Amino acid sequence: MAQPVRTLPGRAIGPSGAREITRALPEEWPVALVYDGTTQAVMMCTPxxxxxxxxxxxxxxxxIKGAEEIRDFELVxxxxxxxxxxxxxxxxxxALTRRRRAMLGPVGCGLCGIDSLDQAVRPLPRVGAGPCFDVAEIESATEALRAQQPLHDETRAVHAAxxxxxxxGLVLAREDVGRHNALDKLIGALTRAGIRPADGAFVMTSRLSVELIQKxxxxxxxxxxxxSAPTAHAVRLAEGAGITLAAFARGEGFDIYAHAERIREGETHVA
Known part of the structure; x- marks a missing residue:
């Protein structure tokens, strides 16, 4: 497997002139998702x-609907x-054969490889009641995530979930060049650890875009x-799916854009 970070030469140009440099840069690596011998998707990921x-x-x-539907797995x-x-x-x-579609997912994409406009606005399942959070937990969440980003510390160029x-507090974190890939890695790690996504909250270093709401x-x-901010369409999707969106959470307050009932404000007021 390729290494997640490579050190490459470059040339820095600034007010004081030019100089030769080396930088630690994140790798982008093609990863094919193959089911029963058929490739369903190729994504560019941090390896x-x-x-x-x-x-x-x-x-x-x-x-798949659950890990129990997997007979075997191999990383080649x-x-x-x-x-x-x-x-x-x-x-x-x-069932997967019946719904097969070809997908190509460049890093940072929004909706990868969909083959009709209907898929962009497909109905989402509505989530359950879920846990509530204190204001302080939301305020400190992204700072806690920032402390668990070794790849970002090295490269300043990757997202985390x-x-x-x-x-x-924050019990797991994963990093990738793509925000949606980082979230997929987190979902997989939670599943392997026996932790249900329904029991907590996803914390992202990125904007809240459509594919994150869908996932x-x-x-x-x-x-x-x-x-960062949600997109307008992400807010609409979150409202319909019953998902709480807390944005601009940077240690000193945050905005709530959907389903504020899960946030216990107490005496703390969000500006």
Missing amino acids: QDLEDFALGFSLSEGM EHETGSECRFWLVAERGQ GFLLPGQ AAQTGCTTLIAV
């Missing part, structure tokens, strides 16, 4: 935690990329917290 990514992608994109490395090979139970494999449990709804997570 680490690929087992987590493959499982999380499979769950958040509806390729090639010189030019990696293959995550799944063998599914017969019923799931047949973390999982916040009420009363316990949260698909996996049952009821709250998304981010350091």
Whole structure:
């Protein structure tokens, strides 16, 4: 497998002139998701935690409904990329064959490889009641995530997704060049650890865009917290799916854009 970070030479130009430099840069690596011998998607990822990514992608994109539908898994490395090979139970494999679509996912994309406009506005499952959070937990969530980003510390060029449990803080985090890939890695890691996304909140270093809402709804997570803004369409989707959106969470307050009932304000007021 390729290394997640490479050190490459460059030339820095600034007010004091030019100088030769080396920089630690994140790698982008093609990862194919293969089900019963058929490639369903090729994504550009940071080449680490690929087992987590493959499982999380499979769950958040509806390729499988649960890990019990996987008969076997193999990670195969090639010189030019990696293959995550799944063998599914017969019923799931047949269902996936019926809905097969070709997808190509460049890093940072919004809706990768959909083949009709209807898929861009497809109905999302409505999440359950979910946990509530104190204001202080939301305010500190992105700072706690910032402390668990070694790749970002090295490269200043990757996103992270973390999982916040009420009363316990941030219990897991994953990094990737793509925000949606980071979330898929987190979903896979949670599943392998036996932790339900419905029991906590996803914390993101990015804006809250449509595909993040879709992945949260698909996996049952009821709250998304981010350091940046949501898009208008993301707010509409979150309202319909019952998901709480807390945005601009940077240590000193935050905005709530959907389903504020899960936030216990007490005497603290959000500006």
